């Protein structure tokens with residue numbers, strides 16, 4: 001049975017409810033997070049909790065619980081799930097109030113979290129890479145907030161899906177590639193890895209930050225710089241990153257091959273580095289605590 005924790009209580013998922021006038025429902029005025037946990041260990045937990053707090057501040061949403069309380073809830077959900085691979089989904093809204101655009105004077109925030117089995121992607125996805133389709137980035141200016149208002153992302157993802165693509169790659173009015181509908185996007189050209197700067201025009205992914213750190217530590221030339229759709233089409237390699245896909249090679253864009261049309265060497269190197277980092281996070285968290293003292 002799936003469990004939800006909602007406003008302080010654990011319940012069967014089917015019994016968790018918010019009212020019809022919840023402002024996330026009426027206005028898309030909420031934030032969310034998705035966190036992966038393998039073998040009982042959440043990955044990049046503090047980074048996700050920090051982004052949650054940043055996103056809430058970005059919408060001036062009051063936080064009804066402390067980070068310690070939230071972490072405890074998540075660990076309990078992981079334990080109750082009894083599964084080796086889960087994703088934790090959390091959402092926070094300003095809560096219910098009589099419908100009006102301006103914020104209610106006394107908000108009653110709704111916060112909930114639930115755990116889901118995280119199905120393994122078919123291995124050929126990472127082995128062979130995926131196709132993407134480009135779509136105009138129609139989102140608002142505060143993309144650094146992980147907001148539940150995802151309509152432009154849904155439309156773009158649907159556009160790509162209907163063409164048999166895995167992801168939509170978004171570009172702005174200046175032809176600059178920003179990111180994917182549900183993931184960060186990267187290209188490789190002449191041995192240099194490029195990704196759009198986390199300057200508010202993209203969602204700064206937690207996996208993106210991990211990849212930047214691992215790449216730099218490995219001496220890979222990685223640059224947070226903008227690049228155009230043309231540059232992307234001429235790239236040697238491309239890949240996506242996110243919590244659930246980790247590093248996923250992209251081999252075709254708009255039905256044209258990127259580079260050789262197969263996952264590139266740097267992409268594969270970064271896939272290995274991320275896999276190894278996740279294994280070491282799991283190992284470190286699972287190791288018995290060293291006894292201090294004599």
Ligand SMILES: Cc1ncc(COP(=O)(O)O)c(C=O)c1O
Pocket residue numbers: 034153179180181182183184203204205206207208241242243244
């Ligand atoms: C628009 C967008 N960009 C990037 C990401 C990747 O973020 P993360 O690595 O934290 O999963 C996501 C994930 O949901 C996303 O929705």
